[in-house]
Amino acid sequence: MATFRILVTGGSGFLGRAVIKALNEKHPTWTIDALDIHPPDEDIRQIIDQFFQIDIRSEASVKAAFSNYHPDLVVHTAGIVTSRELRYSTKDSDWQRVKAINYDGTVHILNATLAAGCTRFVYTSSVTAIIDDLDHDYHNMHEDTTPTGLATLHYGRSKGLAEAFVLSPSNAQRGLKACALRPCTVIGPDDTQVLSLLHDLIAKGETHFIIGDGHNLYDWVYISNAVDAHVLAIENLLPGGAGTAAGEAIFVTNHEPAYFWDFLAFVWAQFGHEPRVRVHVPVTLAVVVAWVLEVLTWVTGRRATLDRGSVKDGYRTHYASPEKAVRVLGYRPRVGLSEGVRRSCEAFKRRLEEERRGMLKGEEG
Structure with missing residues (x-):
């Protein structure tokens, strides 16, 4: 039975830790290592052989980690995901921060991988490399015909640049066999971003409106399905695999596009919330209101929920x-979207209850 050494960057994160667990379960004879700026939890420490605590923005640190290290394949999931106020930021300082992690960090990891003699690489890109172009709809996207390079938001722009580098002809000429997976929005029990944002809208009383006609389709993917795609890509690229993923960018979804506003309502229903009324707000009006709120944000310094970016995301x-x-x-x-939402929301409810109990205990103390 073949055995390999696999390095997972971002091994302490939402996706990375799930990939490590899945690899260990499916291929218990493989050696798995992790790299992250944050130490992993104990359950991951028990699985991995080595851990590298590295800031991938530092080229010297990355080179040092690989100086006497020779994996068979690197899975690069490490990166910063922009959310909330950072999602639609237009500040150059925010762009430089995102670029330093998502693009420069990828360059550092890949160059060190090749220098270590490893030529197999799975890169976690993102569907945002395409859809962070807020001025267009993208119906039934195909990897080979949908244009890249149009994304303007920091996250998608950085992911697109990094993906282009990983799949560049120059790296292929260096012997690299790499693929770029493009997951859409990932949900799951350990998610700390998507569900918290949607749940916050209940408390804010902002669940009663729909921007546009509400007929816009959107992709989501459950965490274990995204992990399955990564494991399949790893197996494909390793010796003995088909090798057909080399040089390819591949969308990873739940194969169940859902109406955006219906999905949100289904999430809210898991928390016992049903908007008493749903008001359709014309797109033009929503854009004008968002522009006014952006001006107020600039004047007062207090961030509003709505801006032109979030409006566009809501009707595309x-x-x-x-x-x-x-x-x-x-x-x-393997896990349907409705079941994925149910599992994710049940875990989020448990987390909220634990936080509530912690606060009560603190008050009593």
Whole structure:
């Protein structure tokens, strides 16, 4: 039985830790290492062989970590995901921070990987490399025909640049066999961003409106399905695998595009919340209101929930074809979207209850 040494960057994060667990379960004879700026939890420490506590923005630190280290394949999940006020930021300082992690960090990791003699690389890109172009809809996206390079938001722009570097002809000429996976919005029990943002809207009383006609489709993916795609890509690129993923960018979704506003309502229903009325706000009006709120934010310094970026995200359509993921990787989601939402929300409710009990205990103390 073949055995390999796999390095997972971002091994302490939402996706990275899940990839480590899945690899350990499916391939218990493989050696798995992790790299992250933050130490992993104890459950991950028990699985991995080595841990590198590295800031990938530092080229020297990355080179030092790889100086006497020779993995068979690197899975690069490390990065910063922009959310809340950072999602639609136009500040150059925010762009420089995101670029330093998501693009420069990827360059550092990949160059060190090749210098260590490793030529197999799975890069966690993002669907935002396409859809962070807020001025267009993207219906049934295909990897080979949907244009890249149009994303303007910091996250998608940084992911697009990094993906282009990983899949560049110059790296292929260096012997690199790499693929770029493009997950859409990932939900799951350990998610700390998506569900918290949607749950906050209940407390804010901002669940009663729909921007536009509400017919815009949107892709989501459950965490274990995204992990399955990563494991399949790893197996594909390793010696003995088909190798068909090399040089490819591949969308990873739940194969169930859902109406954006219906999805939000389904999430809120898991918390016992049902908006008493749903008001359709014309897009033009929503844009004007968002512009006014942006001005007020600039004047007062207090961030509003709505801005022009979030308005555009609320009425656009973007979903991907599953064809390439099925054909190249054999990927099919095993957990349906509704079940994924249920599992995610149940875990989030437990987390809220733990936080409530912690606060009560603190007050009593």
